[in-house]
Amino acid sequence: MKIRVVSSRDEIPKIDSNENVIHFAFRPSNKDIFSLVKRCPNVEVIQIPSSYRSTLSKSIEMFLDMQNIKLIEGDVWGHRKDINEYYSIPPAVVDKIKELKSEGKSNEDIADKLSREGKMNKEMLKYVLSKEQLNQ
Incomplete structure (x- = not known):
């Protein structure tokens, strides 16, 4: 993205x-x-x-x-x-999102975790998580 x-x-x-x-x-x-x-x-x-x-x-x-x-x-x-x-959203962030999703983490938990790690702003992470290409 x-x-x-x-x-x-x-x-x-x-x-x-x-x-x-x-x-x-x-x-x-x-x-x-x-x-x-x-x-x-x-x-x-x-x-x-x-x-x-x-x-x-x-x-x-x-x-x-x-x-x-x-x-x-x-x-x-x-x-x-x-x-x-x-x-561009760094590929490492997208990979981490996919990894956490495969572990069954909720979008809220993923956004919390990655924002604490300083990867991105929590609200932007929530938007990224809502996009279809990551939900597959």
Whole structure:
């Protein structure tokens, strides 16, 4: 699974309209979020750093909720935008998820364990776990 990293508002008009998961690496305004949702009608998740979360208005949170877009706090650690515009979920994390699922662990237990190990943000892990390719 890939997360499209957007590091400036100038990138929003250039984003592929089929993107599903977006990480804002800058402090987005309401207008930036509206522009993104208009550009990418199939977006399912928007991730923003925790420090930016408190600056979002209640109205934009309600808008995202009405559009069934999940707002997640978190970062994409170690990602270099100058090398790749996407952050890929590390294969080791996917392998660990599959291993824990085969042991019969619940999605909640897997998300708890991997978030404690520092692999990823718990909410993003829950989203990853909900995707069909991991449920097979």
